[in-house]
Amino acid sequence: MKYQRPKGTADILPDEAVAWNYIESTAKKLFDNYRFHEIRTPIFENFEVFSRSAGDTSDIVTKEMYDFHDKGDRHITLRPEGTAGVVRAFVENKLYGPEHIKPVKLYYTGPMFRYERPQSGRLREFHQIGVEAFGSESPNLDVEVISMGMHLLKKLGIHNLKLVINTLGDQATRKAYRSALIAYLEPHFDELSEDSKVRLHKNPLRVLDSKDKDDQKLVADAPSILDYLTPESASHFETVKNLLETLQIDYQVDASMVRGLDYYNHTIFEIMANDKALGKGDVTVCAGGRYNGLVEELGGPETPGIGFGLGVERLLLLMQAQKAPLPTISPLDVYVVGIGDETKSETLKIVETIRNNGFSTDQDYLDRKPKSQFKTADRLNAKIVITLGNDELAQKVVNLKVMATGDEQQVKLEDVYDNFPKLFGKFLKK
RNA sequence: GCGGUAGUGGCGAAGUGGUUAACGCACCGGUUUGUGGAUCCGGCACGCGUGGGUUCGAUUCCCACCUACCGCCCCA
Numbered sequence: 001m002k003y004q005r006p007k008g009t010a011d012i013l014p015d016e017a018v019a020w021n022y023i024e025s026t027a028k029k030l031f032d033n034y035r036f037h038e039i040r041t042p043i044f045e046n047f048e049v050f051s052r053s054a055g056d057t058s059d060i061v062t063k064e065m066y067d068f069h070d071k072g073d074r075h076i077t078l079r080p081e082g083t084a085g086v087v088r089a090f091v092e093n094k095l096y097g098p099e100h101i102k103p104v105k106l107y108y109t110g111p112m113f114r115y116e117r118p119q120s121g122r123l124r125e126f127h128q129i130g131v132e133a134f135g136s137e138s139p140n141l142d143v144e145v146i147s148m149g150m151h152l153l154k155k156l157g158i159h160n161l162k163l164v165i166n167t168l169g170d171q172a173t174r175k176a177y178r179s180a181l182i183a184y185l186e187p188h189f190d191e192l193s194e195d196s197k198v199r200l201h202k203n204p205l206r207v208l209d210s211k212d213k214d215d216q217k218l219v220a221d222a223p224s225i226l227d228y229l230t231p232e233s234a235s236h237f238e239t240v241k242n243l244l245e246t247l248q249i250d251y252q253v254d255a256s257m258v259r260g261l262d263y264y265n266h267t268i269f270e271i272m273a274n275d276k277a278l279g280k281g282d283v284t285v286c287a288g289g290r291y292n293g294l295v296e297e298l299g300g301p302e303t304p305g306i307g308f309g310l311g312v313e314r315l316l317l318l319m320q321a322q323k324a325p326l327p328t329i330s331p332l333d334v335y336v337v338g339i340g341d342e343t344k345s346e347t348l349k350i351v352e353t354i355r356n357n358g359f360s361t362d363q364d365y366l367d368r369k370p371k372s373q374f375k376t377a378d379r380l381n382a383k384i385v386i387t388l389g390n391d392e393l394a395q396k397v398v399n400l401k402v403m404a405t406g407d408e409q410q411v412k413l414e415d416v417y418d419n420f421p422k423l424f425g426k427f428l429k430k
Numbered sequence: 431g432c433g434g435u436a437g438u439g440g441c442g443a444a445g446u447g448g449u450u451a452a453c454g455c456a457c458c459g460g461u462u463u464g465u466g467g468a469u470c471c472g473g474c475a476c477g478c479g480u481g482g483g484u485u486c487g488a489u490u491c492c493c494a495c496c497u498a499c500c501g502c503c504c505c506a
Binding site for chain 2: 127
C-alpha cells in the first residue's frame, strides 16, 4: 500500500456516511426548532484568532495547533475548535448590529484539527457540531443551550446521559479564586505532580483537573470556586440550576470542573455518557459554556455569548456501542436484467425512465449472465426485477418479478414507459 | 511529545530461516446454453506494513520508518 491517509485522519465510507448524514440532519432539524441558524466559516483562520481566544498558555495553542505559514508568509491555523471562527465572523460581519434580532443564534458542523496523538474517538481531523448564541446574559439561554444538547443526544438514542455543570464566575470571581487556590497549593508544591507544578503558575485552575491520584487527594481539600462567587455570579448560577430543575433535567455540580480554553466564564457544562463498551469511566460527548468577553477580545463590542461543541466521532462510537438505531443505505426499488447485447439500449432507456419517475434503479454493466444479475439484484435487496431478452424485445414486453414472493408476470413495455409508478404500486401491493 | 502492544489476500485468521503461504467468510465462475436467496465443484496473496541489513536463502532474525490501538498529556 503506497499511499495512506495522513496520521489521525479517517475516510468516511458510504455505509458510514449515511449515519453521518442522519446525525447532521437530526441536529439541523432540532436546532431549527430552537431557531439556531447555520453559519459556515473557513476551515483555516489566522493564527491570532485562536491564540487570542483560547489563551496563549492553553494546551491547544501551545502544542496542538495545526499551523503553518502560507506562500504569502501568513501564519495560518487549521481551526482546532469552532467558537473562535464564529466569533470572528460575528464581529467581522457586524452581526451585533441593531438589525439583527438578539440573541443571534448560530450553529455549525464541520472538521476541526488538532495535532495530537490519535486514539479511538480522538483524531487529528475530527468533526464537531456546535452552537453559539450571542447577545444575552439570560440564564434562560444557558439552560436552553444545555437542554438542546441533551435533547439532541437523546433524540439520537444515547442513554445513560449525565449532565455535569459548574460555574467559573466572572472576572472578579476568578481573580479571587485564583489567588485562593495558589495560596492553598503553594505550600504543597513539592507534593504536586510535575505537570501540576507547571500548571500552578500558568493556569492554576487546571490543577483541579489533574488525573494524578496524589494531585486529586490534594485538590479534594482545595477551596471551592463556589465559595468565591460574586453575588451576581452566584445568582446567575442559582438561576441556571433552578431552571434546569424546572425542565426536570438532572444534573450534578462538579466544582472542580474546568475548561481547557481560557475564554470561558460563568456556566460551563459537559454532557457525558457512560458505557462499558467504551472503556471505563464517562466519555464527554458535548461540552460548552459561557464566554462573555470573547467577542470583545476579538475586537467586537461587549457581547455575551454561550455555546457548546459536540464531537461527532465520539457520538458515533457511543451510538454504536449503545446500539442506537442508525440508518443504512436504502434498498433498491428496481433492478433491470438484460440478456444479450441487443438489449443494451433498451435497458438503458428503461432504467432512465424509471429513475425519472423517482425510483432507484440499477442494471448490470459487466455483461454478466442472467443468474449473476439476479444474484446481484438479490444482494442489492431489489424489490422488483425487470428482465428483458431478445424474445421480449421482439414482442415489446418485459418480465417483471417481485423478488420477495418470486411472482413473475409479463407486462407491456409501453406500460413501463407510460406509467411506471402505477405498475410498481400494483405489483408491490400483492 | 513520552511509554506499551500490534501490522499476513476484501475481512477474520494459521504458519515456518529454505519446495506450490493453511483454513473460514466474502467475492467470482461452473453445476442449471435466459432467473436470486440451498448443495456441490472450482478460482481468488509473483506476496506476508515500508525501506534497509544479516544470511547461500527471510514473511519468519536485526535496525529504522510508517500506521493503528492502549496508557500519559490533553480533549470533542
